[in-house]
Every structure is written in C-alpha cells, then in structure tokens.
Amino acid sequence: MRDGNLFDLAYDFERIFRNSEEYTRLKRLFKEVNTDPTAMQLFNKYNHLQSELLNKQMMGQKVMKQEIDDFQKTLAHVQQNEKIVKLLEADQHVNILITKLNKIITKPLEEIYGTPEGR
Amino acid sequence: MRDGNLFDLAYDFERIFRNSEEYTRLKRLFKEVNTDPTAMQLFNKYNHLQSELLNKQMMGQKVMKQEIDDFQKTLAHVQQNEKIVKLLEADQHVNILITKLNKIITKPLEEIYGTPEGR
Numbered sequence: 001m002r003d004g005n006l007f008d009l010a011y012d013f014e015r016i017f018r019n020s021e022e023y024t025r026l027k028r029l030f031k032e033v034n035t036d037p038t039a040m041q042l043f044n045k046y047n048h049l050q051s052e053l054l055n056k057q058m059m060g061q062k063v064m065k066q067e068i069d070d071f072q073k074t075l076a077h078v079q080q081n082e083k084i085v086k087l088l089e090a091d092q093h094v095n096i097l098i099t100k101l102n103k104i105i106t107k108p109l110e111e112i113y114g115t116p117e118g119r
Numbered sequence: 120m121r122d123g124n125l126f127d128l129a130y131d132f133e134r135i136f137r138n139s140e141e142y143t144r145l146k147r148l149f150k151e152v153n154t155d156p157t158a159m160q161l162f163n164k165y166n167h168l169q170s171e172l173l174n175k176q177m178m179g180q181k182v183m184k185q186e187i188d189d190f191q192k193t194l195a196h197v198q199q200n201e202k203i204v205k206l207l208e209a210d211q212h213v214n215i216l217i218t219k220l221n222k223i224i225t226k227p228l229e230e231i232y233g234t235p236e237g238r
Binding site (some may be wrong): 005006007010011012013014016018020023027030037055057058060061083094096098100101104105106107108109112 | 124125126128129130132133135136137139141143145149177178179180213215217219220221224225226227228231234
C-alpha cells in the first residue's frame with residue numbers, strides 16, 4: 001500500500017470537511033461576530049482572558065481572584081451576546097466532530113501505545 | 120454534503136494507515152522491543168524519565184541536576200540499543216507523516232482561527 005493514498009484521502013477529507021454543515025456554519029458565525037465591532041471586541045477579550053487563565057493553570061501559576069472575577073464578568077456578557085453564543089456552540093459542534101473522527105483515525109496508534117492518558 | 124462521508128473517509132483512512140509501511144514497521148519494531156526484556160526495561164525507563172522531565176518543564180518546575188544526569192545516562196544506553204534506536208526512528212517517521220496529514224485536514228480550521236501558535 002502506497003502512502004500516496006493517505007495524502008489523497010487527507011485532501012478528500014479536507015474538501016468534504018470544508019463543505020460540511022458544521023464547518024460552513026462555524027465560518028459564517030465567525031464572520032458575523034468579526035464584522036460586529038461590539039461582538040468582536042467582547043469575543044477577543046473573552047478568548048484572551050480564558051487563554052491567560054488556562055496558561056496559568058497549566059504552568060501551575062497562582063491565579064488572582066481579580067482575574068477570575070474579570071473572566072466571569074466577561075463570560076456573563078458573552079452569554080448575553082447571541083452572535084457569540086451561537087459561534088461558541090458551532091465551535092463546540094466542530095470540536096466534537098473532529099474529536100470523534102480523530103479517535104477513529106488514531107486507533108491504530110492507540111493500539112500500539114495505549115490511550116494518550118495511559119501513556 | 121452529509122457528514123456520513125467524513126466518517127466513511129475516517130474509516131478508510133484508518134484502514135489504509137493501519138496497512139501503511141510506516142505503521143506496520145512501527146508495530147513490528149515496538150513488538151521486537153517489548154519481547155526483549157532488556158530492551159523493554161530500558162525503553163520504559165527512558166520513556167518514564169523523559170515524560171517526567173517534560174512534565175516538570177511544562178509545569179515550570181525546577182529540574183534537578185541528578186534527573187538530567189539520569190536521563191542522559193539512560194539516553195546513552197538507548198542509543199547503543201539497535202532495537203530501540205530503530206523503534207524511535209520509526210516512531211519519528213510516523214509522527215512526521217501524521218503531522219503532514221493533520222496539517223492538510225485542519226487547514227479549513229486554520230483559515231478561521233489562524234495557526235494554533237498564532238491564536
């Protein structure tokens with residue numbers, strides 16, 4: 001079996017994923033948020049605060065109460081913005097889809113090395 | 120376009136990957152190491168020390184000189200064990216292949232969110 005097949009399949013996969021309902025919806029909703037200055041600013045702030053918190057947690061750094069308060073306040077605003085809520089839902093759907101597909105594709109490696117958690 | 124296509128493609132992908140030269144070679148070499156008690160013990164020790172070091176680095180924890188010395192001594196032994204050297208090479212080949220394929224498949228998401236590093 002030639003690996004060329006794997007690359008052909010990867011390109012097929014990319015094309016079908018790009019045309020999937022999940023992806024086209026995500027792309028449209030992302031554009032809607034990013035062409036609405038208020039939503040865009042709020043969405044960027046939310047992502048920025050969230051990734052700062054996650055990075056600190058991952059690095060085992062202390063998180064200040066003020067940072068958690070800021071994040072929760074921003075999250076409350078986000079939850080009131082319908083465009084962002086829809087985008088986050090679409091993002092979650094795509095993530096679930098990709099996770100399921102990835103689990104299928106990486107099963108042969110899991111059989112060798114065990115699950116990533118179990119390594 | 121129905122998502123069923125994506126799952127069909129994922130299963131095709133899994134099957135072709137499982138039969139690829141890279142994967143079958145990796146699986147064979149992994150078995151060779153794991154049926155040789157000396158190689159297996161050394162390989163497990165190497166993986167254990169390496170993941171401990173990487174975890175500490177990721178968590179921003181201090182790494183002791185003794186730990187680095189232990190790892191380097193084990194690495195020197197590993198580099199003298201032909202079975203493990205071949206296995207590590209095969210593992211690297213599979214990783215490079217998967218990285219290339221993954222880059223193709225996730226291009227649509229990269230177009231929305233930018234590269235993971237640039238997020």
